[in-house]
Amino acid sequence: MRHIVFIVYPGFELLDMSGPASVFTGANRALTARGEPLCYGIELVSATGGPVASSSGVVVQTSGLDHLAGQTIDTLLIVGAERAPLLQAMRHPALRKTLPGQAGKVRRLGSVCTGAFILAALGLLDGHRVATHWDGCAPLAQAFPALNVDAQALYVEDKGCWTSAGVTTGIDMALAMVASDLNAAIAAEVAKRLVLYVRRPGHQSQFSPLLQAQAKADNPFADLIGWIHTHLDARLDVLTLSERVGLSARTFHRRFVAATGETPGRFVERARLDAARLLLTDGVSLKSVAAQVGLFPAARLNETFERRFGISPRLFRDLHAGL
Template sequence: MHRIVLAVYPGFELLDASGPVSVFNGANRALEQSGGQPFYRIELASAQGGLVTSSSGVAVDTGPLGGLASGSVDTLLVVGAEREPLVQAMAEPRLRESLARLAGSAQRFGSICTGAFVLAALGLLEGRRVATHWDACAPFAAAFPSVRLDADALYVTDGPLWTSAGVTTGIDMALAMLAHDLGATITGPVAKRLVLYARRPGHQSQFSPLLQAQANADSPLADLIAWIQTHLDAPLDVCALAARAGLSERTFHRRFVAATGQTPARFVEMARLDAARMLLSRGLSLKSVAAQVGLFPATRLSEAFERRFGVTPRLFRDMHADL
């Protein structure tokens, strides 16, 4: 069995651990239901072992990291936390010694969310490309300038090193690990079992323009922004959007820019291109993607996509489909 150990410490973020655990356990369940054997052995471990309390007050039972022999762990992942528990974890001698030893012998190691700080403090990320929570990117870059931080990605792989951005992106990374270990066919049922809206590839931005806009906008604009996401193939010019919001075109334009920091036209194009990137990563044809996101014909999609991302949609699909 493939042994996965998630390293936790007092004050850790519970979802950083429980999300990936649910993915790997879901894979075992799917394998058993199809007549196979479980593939993953999942464990939580800490410096001292025993009960460890998360930031939410929920305590989990752990084994001692020091009791794990070098080479006995296939995948080692360090979970994240807020600043104070993270600082304490980075200074914990037993945690540091065990993580450095186990990471050096594991087939795959990495972090979820701000767990990257712990690995970086051990010198394990020097010169490597990594991801972490968007809110921690500035302090991370200042503290570890020799680490190549990708501030936008959901998760990043660099050889045996896997790192994810904030919280729920640990689920996305775990699904990618699952696809790497067992093939893409099993990840779909697991994601469906977890009732995920979509499987997100690592290259997708952790900054959602729709989510950011909804957070800043009030009704009726918040409702309109949500509607845009599900009607990208509809006419989305200022006239149509203003009418749907029940505002004059001039008032709508002013309030939309104030809420989102973007003109309606720019915002709609960004939303369409983000959706196009997701569809292309699934291997769909350019013609189909163009029609679904409202950038038809395909030449219009190609021009807008290359202008924003610096690569043609066809090349992007070839590079990322089924990854």
């Protein structure tokens, strides 16, 4: 059994803990269904033990830090929080006294979301490449210059330290851990059980072009962008898109650029390439990827992908498939 410990504190973000924990328990469920022994045991730990309230008001029962003495811990994860409870945790005497010693004994040390600030404050991330919530990347880099903060990655594994970006990316990181511990098939089964749209690799940006554009665009383009996302294999030229929102081609082009900062053609290409990277990471054939993302035939996919990323889609798949 791999002992997974989550460090929580008053005001912690519940999903930072419950999301990854659901992945590990989901892996146990998948193993049980196969007649195989369980792999993970999960424990919630706080400075003093007892009930701890999350920021959403949900209270969890925890063991105290002293309970960890003498235990073999496989993975130690620090969850994140908003600024006030996070600062209190960073300054908590018991956490500052105990965590550095425990960190040196574990196979995997990590954080979810802004939990990286706690590890950084303890000097446990010096010299590492790390990820954290997009809103905390600049403050983390400024406060701890010994860190290499990757503002783009969903999660990062560097020399045994695992750090993830905002909130739900803890699920992606936990799935990567399961794939590493067991296999990609178990991780994929857990992702399916959790009804995830896709297993996201760590190198993917925190924001897809679709989400970025939806955040900036006014209606009707937010709905149009969602439609584009599910119809990447369709004809998505300016005329088709403008007719869908009831505008002339010229008016649509002008308003789309004003709302998203990109031409429709450039935006559609980015969305297609973003989807192509995810499919390639899952090991999908080039021909199938080209058809699914609307860059068919494969020669068109190859040309567009290499022009954008400086690497062929085949080589990208070979490097990243299964990660």
